Amino acid sequence: MQGFKAAVDGICNPPILFSLIFALFFVAFLWKRVHWIWTPKACILLLTAGLAFVGFGLTDPNFHAILTKPDNVPIVGMLFLVGFFSWLSMYLGLKNDRRTAANLPPVEKLESEIKILVWPDLVYTEMLCMILWSVLLIVWSIYLKAPIEEPANPAKTPNPSKAPWYFLGLQEMLVYYDPWIAGVLLPGLIIVGLMALPYIDPNKKGNGYFTFAERKWEILTFQFGFLVLWVMMIITGTFFRGPNQNFFGPFEHWDVHKLVPLSNINLSEVIWVRVFNVGLPQNWLVRESFGITLVLAYFLLVPMVLGRTLFKSFFEKMGMVRYQILVFLLLCMVSLPIKMYLRWLFNMHYVVAIPEYFFNI
Amino acid sequence: MAEAPKKSLFALLRESQVWNSIFRHGPPDNTRNRSLAVLTNVFLHLHPVKVRKSGLRLKYTWCAGGTTFFLFLVETVTGLLLMFYYRPTSEYAFSDILDLRSQVPLGIMREIHRWGAHAMVIAVWLHMLRVFMTGSYKPPREFNWNIGVLLLVLTLLLSFTGYLLPWDQLAMWAVTVGSNMARATPFLGNEGPGAALLKVGDISLVHAGDDARFALLAGRFVGSGALLRFYVLHCVGIPLVAAVLMAVHFWRVRKDGGISGPL
Numbered sequence: 001m002q003g004f005k006a007a008v009d010g011i012c013n014p015p016i017l018f019s020l021i022f023a024l025f026f027v028a029f030l031w032k033r034v035h036w037i038w039t040p041k042a043c044i045l046l047l048t049a050g051l052a053f054v055g056f057g058l059t060d061p062n063f064h065a066i067l068t069k070p071d072n073v074p075i076v077g078m079l080f081l082v083g084f085f086s087w088l089s090m091y092l093g094l095k096n097d098r099r100t101a102a103n104l105p106p107v108e109k110l111e112s113e114i115k116i117l118v119w120p121d122l123v124y125t126e127m128l129c130m131i132l133w134s135v136l137l138i139v140w141s142i143y144l145k146a147p148i149e150e151p152a153n154p155a156k157t158p159n160p161s162k163a164p165w166y167f168l169g170l171q172e173m174l175v176y177y178d179p180w181i182a183g184v185l186l187p188g189l190i191i192v193g194l195m196a197l198p199y200i201d202p203n204k205k206g207n208g209y210f211t212f213a214e215r216k217w218e219i220l221t222f223q224f225g226f227l228v229l230w231v232m233m234i235i236t237g238t239f240f241r242g243p244n245q246n247f248f249g250p251f252e253h254w255d256v257h258k259l260v261p262l263s264n265i266n267l268s269e270v271i272w273v274r275v276f277n278v279g280l281p282q283n284w285l286v287r288e289s290f291g292i293t294l295v296l297a298y299f300l301l302v303p304m305v306l307g308r309t310l311f312k313s314f315f316e317k318m319g320m321v322r323y324q325i326l327v328f329l330l331l332c333m334v335s336l337p338i339k340m341y342l343r344w345l346f347n348m349h350y351v352v353a354i355p356e357y358f359f360n361i
Numbered sequence: 362m363a364e365a366p367k368k369s370l371f372a373l374l375r376e377s378q379v380w381n382s383i384f385r386h387g388p389p390d391n392t393r394n395r396s397l398a399v400l401t402n403v404f405l406h407l408h409p410v411k412v413r414k415s416g417l418r419l420k421y422t423w424c425a426g427g428t429t430f431f432l433f434l435v436e437t438v439t440g441l442l443l444m445f446y447y448r449p450t451s452e453y454a455f456s457d458i459l460d461l462r463s464q465v466p467l468g469i470m471r472e473i474h475r476w477g478a479h480a481m482v483i484a485v486w487l488h489m490l491r492v493f494m495t496g497s498y499k500p501p502r503e504f505n506w507n508i509g510v511l512l513l514v515l516t517l518l519l520s521f522t523g524y525l526l527p528w529d530q531l532a533m534w535a536v537t538v539g540s541n542m543a544r545a546t547p548f549l550g551n552e553g554p555g556a557a558l559l560k561v562g563d564i565s566l567v568h569a570g571d572d573a574r575f576a577l578l579a580g581r582f583v584g585s586g587a588l589l590r591f592y593v594l595h596c597v598g599i600p601l602v603a604a605v606l607m608a609v610h611f612w613r614v615r616k617d618g619g620i621s622g623p624l
Binding site: 071074077078081082085086088089092093105106107108109110111112113114115116117118119120121122123125126129130133134137138140141142144145146147148149150151152153154156157158161162163164165166167170171178179180182183184185191194195197198199201204205206207208209210211215219222226356357358359 | 389392395396398399405408409410411412413414415416417418419420421423424427428431432435451455458459462469471472473474475476477479480482483486487489490491493494495496497498499500502503506507510511513514517520521524527528529530531532533534535537538539541542543544545546547550552553554555556557558582583584621622623624
């Protein structure tokens with residue numbers, strides 16, 4: 001058991017954990033041979049495995065301490081719910097895909113022309129839903145007390161200090177980006193991107209029923225953003241970030257004195273000092289010219305190249321403006337994993353570092 | 362002499378003038394009266410009279426949107442009860458929260474409010490996931506998807522503003538961490554890119570005493586000004602906006618063709 005715990009803690013460091021999650025995500029959605037995971041049997045198996053892991057984990061004092069913090073209990077529930085409903089939507093989607101392949105309409109179509117009365121059929125479901133939720137909330141509230149800590153004290157900063165749990169994905173981005181990107185720009189772009197979604201989605205298919213085959217790229221993009229970059233980042237920020245925002249495995253003791261070497265280095269330092277072997281130039285524009293070129297190329301050249309190659313059909317279908325918005329949003333989203341790997345592989349701190357104007361990327 | 366069959370109490374009630382003044386249709390045992398039950402009730406008429414059978418399947422909707430709305434109502438009712446006892450000042454806030462549990466009858470209102478809030482955040486995410494996975498944001502529902510995104514943001518802001526109110530270490534520092542981000546807003550935060558460019562001579566226009574974070578917190582740090590500001594936003598400001606947007610959201614569900622289904 002100690003060996004198992006040590007193995008889990010060993011896997012749980014950002015590069016390995018996130019690489020595993022990225023790989024698992026694409027394998028689960030794209031590799032047809034493992035599509036048996038989207039069957040009810042596999043769902044029960046995975047749920048049982050998940051529950052067994054949590055149950056086993058609770059016997060460990062460190063795991064127990066972090067999981068049973070009152071505000072963390074709903075997050076465990078959220079993880080299972082998001083997992084279950086992601087599974088359900090894929091299960092129903094693949095089922096419809098098989099029907100489509102056999103020239104049958106989606107399941108929803110069989111009943112979509114039938115209209116039934118709201119009274120009693122819908123109000124009855126709503127009533128049941130309300131009763132169930134009321135009972136659940138009352139029982140939950142009796143058995144789990146809302147957290148209350150010491151009175152607010154501006155002179156005593158807790159370690160770690162964390163945002164409310166639903167913003168911990170954003171706080172986790174702070175590890176890789178400065179606050180103006182992680183806390184302002186990217187959250188803003190998430191909202192803008194979600195709102196733009198219906199206008200930049202060129203696919204007319206899959207309106208009003210579950211499907212995967214007809215909307216593969218949309219679902220992959222959305223679920224990558226939601227499951228990996230939002231939910232997984234929240235899980236990381238909640239359960240794995242301890243004192244000094246250091247990363248801890250689930251069975252690891254939150255040691256305030258854990259030492260993590262800070263060896264991050266800016267791109268400009270790598271180029272001027274390590275490659276050219278001269279000091280950093282005084283002028284920030286000269287100093288950061290390489291990083292600025294790189295970022296500009298990323299946002300200006302990549303869309304052009306993609307428009308002629310991989311995204312050619314999108315470009316032709318959508319027109320210039322919509323295509324540019326789509327690719328800009330995608331590039332912003334992908335910039336997070338890119339920055340993560342730059343950090344893990346090269347200790348990259350900032351690609352563009354202009355602290356004079358608080359402009360670091 | 363044969364006795365007239367005994368009428369049940371409910372049947373007698375149904376014949377009374379009071380009942381008939383409220384419900385102006387007969388018992389809902391035929392299509393006409395069932396339609397009237399929805400049409401003549403201000404709350405029920407959020408629904409159409411008839412809906413797609415496919416749209417009623419729990420498998421299809423997960424009842425996630427309905428759950429979110431129900432939890433909003435739970436939050437409204439429990440929040441109103443909490444407002445009777447809670448005073449949003451730095452002297453009283455913390456001890457009022459303690460008293461809510463130990464001194465107030467039915468001392469689980471704060472628990473219901475807090476867990477309901479967490480559940481609402483999760484429910485609104487699941488609702489978004491369902492709407493996305495069924496492609497229900499596609500024409501003609503683009504605009505309503507936008508309203509939904511705004512409602513999702515408002516849900517998070519409601520939860521965030523409420524997070525400060527217990528006025529304990531958890532609350533104060535979570536909001537400190539969250540609101541520190543505002544300091545980095547481009548041009549509007551004193552540590553944001555571009556803010557240093559906004560100055561007249563030597564006088565900088567954006568500094569810690571007038572930037573975006575200051576506007577949010579009514580001060581340079583999380584203090585009693587922030588507590589009052591968050592309280593007003595939490596109890597009045599954001600719920601009002603959310604209620605208006607919810608009205609639009611529900612209205613548009615109907616006007617855009619009801620719960621989505623294959624075309």
